[in-house]
């Protein structure tokens with residue numbers, strides 16, 4: 025059984041080493057008592073175990089505190105040292121042995137070499153003494169010398185080694201004796217300390233050694249880092265020193281420069297000072313003079329300023345007075361001119377009115393066609409807004425139209441500017457409607473280019489009706505008269521592509537069968553045309569609605585809803601005087617002609633082109649009729665178209681005829697507008713003869729010629745059978761109205777030699793003139809209507 029104590033484990037973490045890789049004694053105080061106690065316990069356990077096996081050999085060792093541990097550690101150190109020394113002794117022994125062997129080898133080599141040399145020398149001495157061999161011999165001798173020197177060195181070394189060897193041998197012997205003592209006890213007492221056996225401590229030593237090695241390595245690293253840091257610190261320190269040195273140098277340099285500059289400045293100042301004193305003196309002297317001069321100038325200027333200011337005040341007051349005076353004079357002059365102007369305008373207006381009255385009288389006497397002109401405002405189809413027409417401020421019968429920088433002036437009975445309202449237009453038409461009530465034949469037709477506003481003027485819109493509806497409203501208003509009772513019948517037809525269509529007839533198939541016929545006793549009529557008796561405005565509106573629905577219209581380039589036919593609203597007004605029994609037979613024909621159009625401009629084709637051709641042809645026939653009337657031709661070509669044939673009665677002199685010219689205000693339609701205006705101008709100069717009033721009293725048949733529509737009134741302007749002539753004054757002393765009468769039965773048309781028909785006496789399409797074979801009224805199921813048969 026092995027009685028040697030077992031190794032004692034010591035917690036490595038509690039062992040502290042100083043920089044010299046030795047156990048720091050001071051630090052052992054840091055070892056915890058717990059570790060000491062555990063170490064002690066382990067040590068005691070080993071000793072107890074040894075005692076159990078051989079109780080007499082094992083001495084008792086007490087480790088009670090840190091000092092015991094220190095002792096133990098010292099013992100370990102000693103053992104470690106001795107072991108190292110033992111190892112060194114062995115190494116030395118080994119090295120000595122190796123040196124000895126080498127020495128032996130060298131000795132042998134030397135002896136061999138010497139033998140070889142001696143052999144060679146003898147050979148040389150025996151053989152030829154050739155000079156060639158002297159060099160190798162010399163070399164050999166040198167080598168020998170070297171070898172001898174080496175030999176000497178080796179001898180010295182050998183002696184040294186032998187000496188060392190002897191010393192080591194002695195040490196070895198001593199160690200061996202010590203070692204043998206230790207092994208016999210199981211512990212070694214070394215230098216008075218008890219040391220556990222070498223075998224037990226070897227492991228500890230190895231561990232300690234590895235710790236030392238690690239620590240050493242770490243320390244080396246730390247040392248290295250420290251050195252590096254030292255180096256860096258020293259480097260930066262040296263840099264800093266260099267910089268500081270440089271800075272101090274710069275600072276000194278600048279300081280020197282500054283001092284130099286200061287010296288220079290002081291010197292310069294010293295030089296300038298007397299000069300400045302002199303300058304100051306001069307300036308103070310000059311200043312005094314200048315200030316005085318400036319002061320004087322300023323005073324002068326102030327005086328001048330005051331003078332000028334006074335002058336200006338005087339001048340401005342003078343100017344003000346003068347201006348006031350002049351303004352007063354100008355105002356006086358202007359007011360004088362204004363008064364004169366007003367007077368002139370007044371006179372001129374009176375003259376214009378007078379001229380108009382005379383013109384009206386003349387128109388009445390001559391039976392001229394009255395011509396109004398209305399300019400519609402620009403519409404979206406015009407694609408432009410600039411107007412080429414202008415008006416006269418004081419004369420409402422003048423219109424100017426400019427084409428290609430040339431302005432033409434036209435005179436008409438009345439010109440309506442673009443902003444004229446429907447009611448303003450009707451105000452000028454009212455007198456003619458009145459004439460129709462009084463028993464005259466009246467025809468109003470609108471003429472003009474397509475899209476120029478004919479339908480707008482005649483029909484108008486629902487919210488703003490035109491001449492047609494306003495005329496009928498007016499008729500109904502007048503029909504309220506207590507003395508006269510009126511019966512009104514209405515027919516509506518259109519001339520479409522030279523065919524007559526009844527617009528009040530719902531049966532479309534019959535439309536083409538209508539024809540204009542001449543009565544044997546004279547006068548025209550349309551057999552089969554529905555005549556509806558109207559008693560209220562609602563019935564009239566119904567008629568208009570039916571007519572509008574049945575009328576042919578279409579969209580063209582010029583008009584969103586272009587009339588493709590001539591539309592005629594025929595009204596017969598029979599008035600009966602409830603006191604005298606006298607009867608009047610008036611007629612009112614309201615015609616909305618289709619518009620003339622340039623097919624190249626409207627770009628119509630197919631049906632629209634056919635319509636346009638018929639429209640243009642019939643309008644051209646109307647132009648021919650107007651020309652013939654104007655030029656008093658013996659033949660007037662009424663029968664060339666249905667339109668002129670139908671309008672014959674209105675144009676042959678027994679009617680009051682009003683032509684409303686419609687024009688567009690824009691440049692692109694200027695040629696058509698001028699054409700329309702020229703047409704109207706020709707129409708104005710056509711003399712038709714005075715219109716006659718159609719009335720009967722049962723005994724005598726009087727026909728009166730009107731003297732200006734404005735003076736009409738029921739029963740106010742005829743004297744039954746007795747009046748030959750009379751002059752009445754109306755609208756001022758200058759205006760004298762002429763009354764004329766004709767004997768019973770004298771046909772108005774008989775006065776006109778240039779009429780185509782009628783040949784026999786009689787009047788036109790009026791109920792009063794109906795002969796026994798003339799159509800009678802028949803009841804129409806839906807309405808109170810008549811159909812001429």
Ligand SMILES: Nc1ncnc2c1ncn2[C@@H]1O[C@H](COP(=O)(O)OP(=O)(O)OP(=O)(O)O)[C@@H](O)[C@H]1O
Nearest residue numbers: 400403474475476477478479480583586587618619
């Ligand atoms: N005085 C006016 N004020 C406002 N709009 C107007 C006036 N006159 C005409 N117009 C407008 O101009 C357009 C063309 O007018 P309208 O249909 O009456 O022309 P027209 O001469 O009857 O044309 P067409 O011969 O092709 O039937 C319509 O849209 C109508 O409302």
